Amino acid sequence: MAVGGGEFDLHGRIPPVGGAVYPPPMAEIVNLNRHRKAAARAAEAKQAAANRVKFGRTPAERAREAEAEARRRALLDGARQEEAGKDGAG
Template identity: 65%
Template sequence: MAEIVNLNKARKARAAARREAEAAANRVKHGRTKAEKLNDARAEARRKALLDGAKKTD
């Protein structure tokens, strides 16, 4: 005889597993260290300073 399955619990468990997998993917995709963020901020500041120095006056 077949095992009785509560479809509501099965649906919720499947949705929770999907959310956890998506969260794990986002942590890998968007997670950066403090050093990486600082390095990007420094590079952006350097880029802006270079562009501002090359501006022509109005």
């Protein structure tokens, strides 16, 4: 009297009940160097995002600072005095 319907696998063993595959499929092969580099890239990207938040300026802030710099330069240029020696007469 055979257990499991009398069917045997290639190695002469009775296969498990419930349709499980024997031997179990092999695990996925992982390239550890590739995994290490990917983890390093992810860490660098996370640090870069943190630096952008910490040190970065929005386009509106850059435009506002450029406008303030232009106003400052215009004010300084308007208040500039001519030097006496430039016209050639002592």
